[in-house]
Amino acid sequence: MVELQGIPVSPGVAIGPALVLDGDGYRxxxxxxxxxxxxxxxxxxxxxxxxxxxxxxxxxxETAKVAGEDTGDIFAAQLQMLHDPRLHAELGxxxxxxxxxxxxxxxxxxxxxxxxxxRIGNPMLADRAEDVLxxxxxxxxxxxxxxxxxxxDLSEPVVVLSHNLTPSETANLDRRYVRGFCxxxxxxxxxxxxxxxxxxxxxxxxxxxxxxxxxxxxxxxVDGDRGRVIFNPDPETLASYQQRIxxxxxxxxxxxxxxxxxxxxxxxxxxxxxxxxxxxHETTACLERGADGIGLYRTEFLYLAxxxxxxxxxxxxxxxxVVREMNGRPVVIRTLDLGADKMGKRPLAxxxxxxxxxxxxxxxxxxxxxxxxxxLRAILRAAVHGDIRVMFPLITTIGELRQARMLLNVVxxxxxxxxxxxxxxxxxxxxxxVPAAVVMLEHFVREVDFLSIGTxxxxxYTLAVDRSNEYVADLYQSSDPSVLxxxxxxxxxxxxxxxxxxxxxxxxxxxxRALLLIGLGVRNLSVPPLAISxxxxxxxxxxxxxxxxxxERAMTLEAARDVDMYLLDRIGAFAPELVVD
Ligand code: PEP
Ligand code: MG
Numbered sequence: 001m002v003e004l005q006g007i008p009v010s011p012g013v014a015i016g017p018a019l020v021l022d023g024d025g026y027r028x029x030x031x032x033x034x035x036x037x038x039x040x041x042x043x044x045x046x047x048x049x050x051x052x053x054x055x056x057x058x059x060x061x062e063t064a065k066v067a068g069e070d071t072g073d074i075f076a077a078q079l080q081m082l083h084d085p086r087l088h089a090e091l092g093x094x095x096x097x098x099x100x101x102x103x104x105x106x107x108x109x110x111x112x113x114x115x116x117x118x119r120i121g122n123p124m125l126a127d128r129a130e131d132v133l134x135x136x137x138x139x140x141x142x143x144x145x146x147x148x149x150x151x152x153d154l155s156e157p158v159v160v161l162s163h164n165l166t167p168s169e170t171a172n173l174d175r176r177y178v179r180g181f182c183x184x185x186x187x188x189x190x191x192x193x194x195x196x197x198x199x200x201x202x203x204x205x206x207x208x209x210x211x212x213x214x215x216x217x218x219x220x221x222v223d224g225d226r227g228r229v230i231f232n233p234d235p236e237t238l239a240s241y242q243q244r245i246x247x248x249x250x251x252x253x254x255x256x257x258x259x260x261x262x263x264x265x266x267x268x269x270x271x272x273x274x275x276x277x278x279x280x281h282e283t284t285a286c287l288e289r290g291a292d293g294i295g296l297y298r299t300e301f302l303y304l305a306x307x308x309x310x311x312x313x314x315x316x317x318x319x320x321x322v323v324r325e326m327n328g329r330p331v332v333i334r335t336l337d338l339g340a341d342k343m344g345k346r347p348l349a350x351x352x353x354x355x356x357x358x359x360x361x362x363x364x365x366x367x368x369x370x371x372x373x374x375x376l377r378a379i380l381r382a383a384v385h386g387d388i389r390v391m392f393p394l395i396t397t398i399g400e401l402r403q404a405r406m407l408l409n410v411v412x413x414x415x416x417x418x419x420x421x422x423x424x425x426x427x428x429x430x431x432x433x434v435p436a437a438v439v440m441l442e443h444f445v446r447e448v449d450f451l452s453i454g455t456x457x458x459x460x461y462t463l464a465v466d467r468s469n470e471y472v473a474d475l476y477q478s479s480d481p482s483v484l485x486x487x488x489x490x491x492x493x494x495x496x497x498x499x500x501x502x503x504x505x506x507x508x509x510x511x512x513r514a515l516l517l518i519g520l521g522v523r524n525l526s527v528p529p530l531a532i533s534x535x536x537x538x539x540x541x542x543x544x545x546x547x548x549x550x551x552e553r554a555m556t557l558e559a560a561r562d563v564d565m566y567l568l569d570r571i572g573a574f575a576p577e578l579v580v581d
Contacts, residue, residue, distance in 0.1 A: 001234045002214075006182060006207035007473050008227035009193035011530070011580075013245050014180025014202040015238070017217045018231070019158035031101040031216060034347055038096045045091060045102040048142035051136025055080055057483055078131050087113075092230035103143040108212075110136035121275065154178070159220040161211060167191035167342050168304035171278065175199055180222035182229045184209055187568040188467025188476050189456045189506065191341050195301070196224075197509075197528040198278045200285075204229050225580045251577060253534035259290040263536045268542040271518060274332070274526035279305065280318050285529035290536070293329035293387075295506040295526020296452065297322060300338045300376065315378030323386035327364055330387040332452065332504075332526075333379050334431065335404070336371065337361045341468050356466060361394035366403055376411040383423035391429040391452055396436050398443055405447070433457035433505075438486045443499040452526070455491055455505025459483050459514040477560035479567070484520070484555060491521040502526055511578050512567030513540035518544070519551025541575040 033041050056075045064072025081087070087109065094105035110132050117129035154177035163184045165173075170192045173181070178201060186192055186205030197204035214220070214231050221230040221241050230237060244446030263273035274295025275286040286294065302310045302318055310318075339360030352358040365372040378391050380523045392404045405428060412424040432438060433454030445451070459478040460467040467476055477483075487503070494501035499550045502524035510532035515538055517525065527535050550570055554563050573581050 001237060002231040004207050004210055004229045004231075006204040006222050006227050006229060007186070007188050007470060008203075009186075009188055009190075009205050010180075010196035010201055010203040011224045012180070012200070012202035012248065012511070013224065013241055014159055014220075014222040015241060015245075016157045016159040016179045016220065018161050018214055018220045019154075020211055020214060020216055021160065021162040031104055032099045033095075033101050035099055038099060041102050042092060042095050043065075044143065045095065045106070045139075047484040048102070048139050049082060049088075051142050051504065052138045053079060055138070056082065074131075078135055081132060097204055103140055103145045106136055106139045107141065107145075110139075111127060120297075148361070151472070159222055161214060161220065165192050167195050167301075170195040171301055171305040173199065173201070175201070180224065182207055182220075183223055184211065185470055187337055187466065187470050188473050189460060192468070194276075194298075194456075194506070194528075195278060195341070197506075198276075198282060200530050206473055208470075252533070254577075255537055256289075258533055258536050258540070259288070261290075261536070261540070263292070263539050264540055265518070265539055265544045265547065267545075268546040269518075269523075271539050272502070273532060273539070274330075274502070274504075274524070274525040275529045275532060276526050277529070279321070280321045280325075282529055283322055286532070287325070289529055289532040291329070291529065291532055294322065294326060294331040295502055296391075297331060297333045298337065299333060300336045300342050303336070303338060304342060312374035312378050315375050316381050319378055319382035319388065320385050323388050328386060328388065330389060332389045332391050332429070334391045334393050335362070335375055335379075336365050338371075339364045356460065362392050362400055362404060364395070366407075368398065369407070372407065373411055374406050377415060377420075377422075380408075380412055380415060380422040380424060380426070380559070381420060383426045383446055384421050388423075389427040389429060389450065391431060391450075393431045394433060394457065395430040395444070397432045398440070398447070401430055401444060401447055431457075431504075432490055435462050435486060438489055441490060441493040442497070445493060445499045448499065450500040451490065451494055451503070452502045453487060453503045455483065455487070455503060455507035458486060458505065459507075464488060477564070478505060479513055479516070479554075479563040480560040481555070481558060481563065484516070484563070487517065487522075488555070490522050495521065500524065509535060510567075511535055511575065512571045515542060515547050515550050515570065515574075516554050516563075516567060519547035519549070519554075538571065538575050538578060546574070 052061065056079045060072045060075035064077060090109050091105045094100040095102060114129040114132040117125040117132065154174050157177050157179050159179055160181040162181065164186060165181060165183055180202035183202040184207055202222045204222055204224060204227050207229060218231050219233060221233050264270045272292045274293045275291035276296040277286065277294055278298045278301040302314065319333060340355040356553060359459060381387060382388055392401065395401050408428065412422065415422040427449035429450035429452060430444060430448050431452050431454045437444060455478040456467060459476060459480065462483050463474045463475055463480055465472045490501060501522065503517050503522050504526035508517055508525040509527035511534055514525055514535045525535065554566060557563050557566060568579065
């Protein structure tokens with residue numbers, strides 16, 4: 001049994017056989033052969049080398065003909081590597097002496113070569129490393145290794161172990177078979193984590209390098225509550241985790257009874273408890289758990305979950321479905337928040353050095369009107385079917401807000417002129433997720449109908465901590481006193497100006513932090529569907545005065561850690577069943 005610690009990003013426990021992917025998305029074929037099969041396995045490798053060699057030679061001739069000898073030489077260098085006697089000696093040794101399968105040996109040896117080349121730090125050698133990995137891929141394909149593509153073609157339950165998973169790869173995981181996942185890199189606030197919660201897949205990220213130590217089909221436990229990953233558990237550990245799964249199911253069944261009860265404090269203050277969704281199908285989970293509406297619909301996942309760019313009609317169908325299914329409850333559609341860690345198939349920006357500070361979100365939408373306009377048209381069209389509100393993300397300057405609003409008006413005029421049914425009088429809001437917007441909030445509130453605080457980004461930009469970076473995960477805390485002060489200021493400005501205010505960042509899905517927000521004066525929270533019953537339970541366990549006391553005390557503390565310890569203590573007192581041991 002091996003136990004590793006990572007960052008818990010999506011709660012719950014998953015148990016299942018490992019499906020291991022390496023850094024390039026190839027399944028690592030960590031398999032062994034019997035000693036008597038070694039000669040045959042080596043012959044299989046020689047045959048694969050022959051095929052790849054022929055292909056490279058053909059590529060070399062073709063490229064030389066079209067682009068000149070120099071360009072063709074790229075393949076000559078790869079051919080030289082492929083036939084390197086030291087490479088073959090090492091592959092042969094692994095197959096014969098260590099009984100590794102040919103594909104496992106190829107994967108390990110060529111990855112080690114590439115890593116050594118990259119470590120030297122010479123750009124020419126770094127390029128060579130890519131060539132080595134290209135040879136590896138070709139050999140693995142010849143040897144029958146499986147690519148990431150086939151993650152959608154699973155037929156049995158698995159736990160995915162990978163170097164990394166992007167938000168769109170996570171969105172495309174086959175939920176019928178993938179029980180959970182863990183990755184070597186990744187931070188607590190990245191969108192991969194958010195998608196995992198949306199899909200209700202237990203997940204642990206930022207574990208550090210571990211893929212070499214685990215084999216295909218090894219049994220894995222993913223403890224998404226505590227950030228633990230256990231390989232080949234002993235029977236006792238396995239039994240204790242199976243028991244945790246049972247306990248969780250019974251707690252969920254008890255919490256499910258709250259579905260039709262309002263999210264109100266014990267003394268009757270009503271809190272609006274909405275849900276954050278990434279996909280239209282999540283409305284089912286929202287209704288099952290009694291959400292008061294959709295507080296945040298992350299529409300960029302329409303791009304990320306599909307290989308084709310969505311058309312206006314695709315947007316329209318998705319929004320209409322969501323608003324119809326929510327049956328009169330409000331649906332806040334956030335316009336595209338692409339960029340940074342969320343990039344679709346079509347590259348919308350050049351590679352950036354600091355993508356979270358770059359052409360992201362509303363900035364990207366305003367510069368890609370062929371992307372933005374169809375979305376705005378679809379929102380206004382879908383609004384005829386129910387209570388749709390639109391919200392712009394990452395607003396930093398008043399100019400951006402005005403530009404976005406202006407475009408919305410232009411689009412409305414176009415629809416009017418074309419005689420297409422639509423509604424123009426929908427509420428228009430902005431996300432408050434950049435400190436600059438908090439500082440200037442008195443100006444923004446004059447030009448919006450509502451505000452929604454995005455604590456995920458607000459924490460990232462206030463604390464100067466990349467939300468998806470495991471190395472600074474301990475610094476990424478929405479309960480940091482500096483973030484709390486910014487939120488308190490938002491509440492103040494919103495109250496004075498009578499602007500409705502919600503909090504839709506992940507902060508509100510933590511029961512203790514949710515009570516703190518309520519104590520600060522927030523009356524509208526939006527959380528992932530899987531958190532609704534827990535947050536509702538916490539709200540129903542306290543009075544509004546107790547929330548105020550929590551907020552007052554928290555505001556005297558100096559560090560996020562102190563705030564969280566205090567909140568844990570309070571939740572332990574008010575709703576002990578919500579505390580994960
Ligand atoms: C946020 O930043 O808090 C937020 C809700 O938006 P996202 O997590 O999609 O960036
Ligand atoms: Mg955000």
